[in-house]
Amino acid sequence: MNRSAVARLSAAWLSSFVGLSLLVGCGPSKLQYRPNDLHAASLTREGSDQDPRSVAKKASELVEQWFGTLDDPKWPGKELGADLEAVRMDSVSRCAGPVGRGVDKVERGVFRKHCVSCHGLTGDGLGAAAMLVEPYPRDFRRGTFKFKSTPVGKKPTRQDIHRTLYEGIPGTAMPSFRAIDESKEFAHDIDDLVEYVRFLAIRGEVERRAMAAYVREGVELDPNSGRLKELLNQVVQKWAASESDAIEIPEPPAYISSAASTSFDSVSASRDLAVGTDGLDTDGLDNGQHVELIKKGQSLFESELTACVKCHGKTGTGDGASQDYDEWTKDWTILAGIDPKHSKDWKEMKPFGALKPVLAKPRNFHWGAYHGGKSPSEIFKRIVLGIEGTPMPPVARAQNGNPGLSDEELWELVYYVMHLEERS
Amino acid sequence: MSSEAKFNFVKLWAWLSAMFIFPLIWVGGLVTTHDAGMAVPDWPGTYGYNLFLYPISTWLYGPFDLLIEHGHRLLGSWVGLLVIFLCISAWATEARRWYRWACLGLLAAVIAQGLLGGFRVVLDERTIAMAHGCGGPLVFAYASFLAFASSSDWKHAWPSIAPKGLWRLSWVLLGATVTQLVLGAQLRHALPSTTPVGFMSMVHLHLTFAGVVTAAILGVWFLVRRNPYSTEPRLKVPANALAGLLVVQLALGIGTWMANYALPWSETAPSLARYVISAKGYWESMLVTAHQATGSLLIAFSTWLICRVGRRQISLAQNPNSFTIPQNASIVGTARETQTTVGQPVSAV
Numbered sequence: 001m002n003r004s005a006v007a008r009l010s011a012a013w014l015s016s017f018v019g020l021s022l023l024v025g026c027g028p029s030k031l032q033y034r035p036n037d038l039h040a041a042s043l044t045r046e047g048s049d050q051d052p053r054s055v056a057k058k059a060s061e062l063v064e065q066w067f068g069t070l071d072d073p074k075w076p077g078k079e080l081g082a083d084l085e086a087v088r089m090d091s092v093s094r095c096a097g098p099v100g101r102g103v104d105k106v107e108r109g110v111f112r113k114h115c116v117s118c119h120g121l122t123g124d125g126l127g128a129a130a131m132l133v134e135p136y137p138r139d140f141r142r143g144t145f146k147f148k149s150t151p152v153g154k155k156p157t158r159q160d161i162h163r164t165l166y167e168g169i170p171g172t173a174m175p176s177f178r179a180i181d182e183s184k185e186f187a188h189d190i191d192d193l194v195e196y197v198r199f200l201a202i203r204g205e206v207e208r209r210a211m212a213a214y215v216r217e218g219v220e221l222d223p224n225s226g227r228l229k230e231l232l233n234q235v236v237q238k239w240a241a242s243e244s245d246a247i248e249i250p251e252p253p254a255y256i257s258s259a260a261s262t263s264f265d266s267v268s269a270s271r272d273l274a275v276g277t278d279g280l281d282t283d284g285l286d287n288g289q290h291v292e293l294i295k296k297g298q299s300l301f302e303s304e305l306t307a308c309v310k311c312h313g314k315t316g317t318g319d320g321a322s323q324d325y326d327e328w329t330k331d332w333t334i335l336a337g338i339d340p341k342h343s344k345d346w347k348e349m350k351p352f353g354a355l356k357p358v359l360a361k362p363r364n365f366h367w368g369a370y371h372g373g374k375s376p377s378e379i380f381k382r383i384v385l386g387i388e389g390t391p392m393p394p395v396a397r398a399q400n401g402n403p404g405l406s407d408e409e410l411w412e413l414v415y416y417v418m419h420l421e422e423r424s
Numbered sequence: 425m426s427s428e429a430k431f432n433f434v435k436l437w438a439w440l441s442a443m444f445i446f447p448l449i450w451v452g453g454l455v456t457t458h459d460a461g462m463a464v465p466d467w468p469g470t471y472g473y474n475l476f477l478y479p480i481s482t483w484l485y486g487p488f489d490l491l492i493e494h495g496h497r498l499l500g501s502w503v504g505l506l507v508i509f510l511c512i513s514a515w516a517t518e519a520r521r522w523y524r525w526a527c528l529g530l531l532a533a534v535i536a537q538g539l540l541g542g543f544r545v546v547l548d549e550r551t552i553a554m555a556h557g558c559g560g561p562l563v564f565a566y567a568s569f570l571a572f573a574s575s576s577d578w579k580h581a582w583p584s585i586a587p588k589g590l591w592r593l594s595w596v597l598l599g600a601t602v603t604q605l606v607l608g609a610q611l612r613h614a615l616p617s618t619t620p621v622g623f624m625s626m627v628h629l630h631l632t633f634a635g636v637v638t639a640a641i642l643g644v645w646f647l648v649r650r651n652p653y654s655t656e657p658r659l660k661v662p663a664n665a666l667a668g669l670l671v672v673q674l675a676l677g678i679g680t681w682m683a684n685y686a687l688p689w690s691e692t693a694p695s696l697a698r699y700v701i702s703a704k705g706y707w708e709s710m711l712v713t714a715h716q717a718t719g720s721l722l723i724a725f726s727t728w729l730i731c732r733v734g735r736r737q738i739s740l741a742q743n744p745n746s747f748t749i750p751q752n753a754s755i756v757g758t759a760r761e762t763q764t765t766v767g768q769p770v771s772a773v
Contacts, residue, residue, distance in 0.1 A: 099459050101465055101489070101490070105487075107489075117614060126619075127620070128614040128618040130620040131620040131624045132624065132627065132685045171686060171696060171698065173684070177703045179702050179703065185488065186487075355620070367691070367693075367694045
């Protein structure tokens with residue numbers, strides 16, 4: 001009898017279980033928001049002898065009193081002067097806590113289910129997979145969002161966040177939640193997540209501002225402090241006003257709508273359009289009109305006024321001379337007196353949660369993969385509003401007597417950018 | 425009537441058990457992919473019902489996470505029943521004492537898995553889910569071992585040359601595949617509190633062991649093709665199967681990476697730059713789940729290889745002067761035919 005083989009197999013399985021137990025260990029049973037150590041380290045790096053972790057912990061404890069815990073979120077209604085409905089707390093409650101269904105079959109923990117592996121429990125962009133993805137997952141706590149329909153300095157609308165969740169971001173780890181939205185039982189997930197993202201952003205920004213007030217102004221981190229309540233109100237008011245801050249996008253010209261429906265639906269269609277040798281393009285323009293529009297758009301693209309070529313390059317492949325970091329990186333590097341190019345310098349912030357600084361990549365228009373959405377109106381928004389938090393600035397728009405590009409010229413620029421994809 | 429002529433119920437139940445554990449692992453993998461482990465908040469019942477009495481329409485037409493979690497539980501119960509049948513058959517008819525006890529061991533392992541799954545729900549503890557996720561493939565490998573040990577190849581293995589290098593490499597392969605499983609489970613069941621550095625280290629380890637598994641399988645594949653083993657089809661079959669699975673698994677691994685994190689060089693080609701991951705999308709879910717399930721198959725197939733190599737190794741030890749397989753000889757046909765021409769068969773052990 002081959003007892004030895006049986007014994008070996010048994011030993012292998014046993015050792016697997018033992019090894020597994022050792023590897024698994026015992027995880028923390030109570031999860032908490034992670035204090036913003038990195039921001040505290042940036043604030044205290046120069047001219048302060050305070051321990052960053054202690055500052056971060058105090059600020060975290062303060063916001064816990066206003067916004068509750070991971071499993072039991074609350075809204076600081078009492079501390080707010082006006083009845084500001086910046087988030088819907090029933091949605092926030094559904095997103096918070098561990099994943100699963102209650103005995104009433106209602107789903108909970110939606111944020112942990114879909115978002116936490118990248119964005120982290122706190123929405124700090126330090127989820128488990130953060131180092132694997134490029135660009136890094138967004139840190140909501142700065143209150144800055146890239147793809148929106150509001151000007152720089154204003155908060156995104158619910159629809160803006162919804163769009164990013166629904167469409168996803170091509171070429172990145174940010175998925176589209178379209179499949180979930182289309183299933184009956186999870187239909188509310190995206191709306192709920194929008195509210196939770198707003199909640200985390202408000203909580204995180206209040207935490208940052210309170211920390212700054214403590215370090216720079218010497219304000220005690222007491223929830224009854226008038227100064228801190230004022231900061232809380234400022235942040236919440238901005239979010240509450242986000243819907244009314246959205247700009248109106250003018251109706252695109254007919255040639256834009258037509259080009260979008262033909263050229264963006266399939267690569268082959270866009271290639272046909274690019275050829276344009278039959279005298280009439282699929283977007284209803286004759287070849288002369290098409291060439292004229294492209295020329296106008298190209299001249300705007302290459303003009304000093306738009307300065308597109310600085311980053312996107314003359315051919316629009318994203319190979320411009322100008323290179324820069326995004327604001328999330330600058331926040332703890334350049335603004336804190338650290339050169340992100342020198343690893344010796346930035347690595348001193350690594351223990352506080354800093355990830356290796358990565359240069360922002362200008363979009364290569366030839367791929368037709370727009371992170372903020374591929375519809376002409378979304379491209380129009382990116383041009384006139386810029387992409388907040390990134391080196392992409394807004395192009396001046398001629399409005400109310402201010403100099404800048406007219407809407408007609410902006411659409412010509414949009415057409416040219418769309419044409420770059422076709423040309424590829 | 426001779427004992428060979430009787431229907432072998434032990435073999436039937438052993439193979440059925442192993443065959444049903446694989447879909448159980450697949451559905452369990454879907455539960456993890458969809459984070460549906462807590463879709464049913466109570467255990468052992470389902471929303472207050474007895475597990476087997478939960479209304480079928482509510483189950484089938486309810487939310488998807490409930491469908492797969494409750495389905496996983498039902499399938500687990502079915503596997504438990506099959507293993508009970510296996511134990512009864514083994515204790516009634518099986519001559520090998522160790523096999524009878526091994527069947528009971530499988531039953532204990534299945535029960536332990538069920539309890540782990542139950543405690544994962546009752547305690548709402550992801551760490552237990554990770555252990556449950558690792559235990560499944562090990563139980564599958566155990567059940568596969570019992571199925572292989574009930575086969576004619578095991579019972580009538582003839583003495584042949586079982587290369588020492590192959591024997592050792594098979595064990596290295598089993599160890600590497602099990603380690604890969606544990607590392608993969610760490611990634612699949614990462615706790616919300618896992619740090620990016622910790623997760624990255626685990627990813628690096630997982631990739632490193634993917635290299636070890638690849639090297640071990642290629643080593644096995646080349647070894648069985650060397651003379652004189654190249655004439656031994658019963659070694660070539662598991663080696664070929666492992667090589668095939670390896671190709672599938674590597675492709676699924678790349679797919680899993682794309683479905684979770686996109687490709688780091690996505691800006692190099694329009695199709696990659698335009699690719700949008702679909703959260704909980706059908707193909708994405710299937711890719712990730714298939715990667716995990718194929719990992720389980722690799723463990724089971726490594727066990728299969730060990731069984732085949734081991735039986736020859738043991739046969740040779742028991743019959744050192746029996747024979748060696750002549751080069752260019754093809755070993756086909758039954759063990760009985762082989763016995764009459766080239767040597768003594770080894771009694772079933």
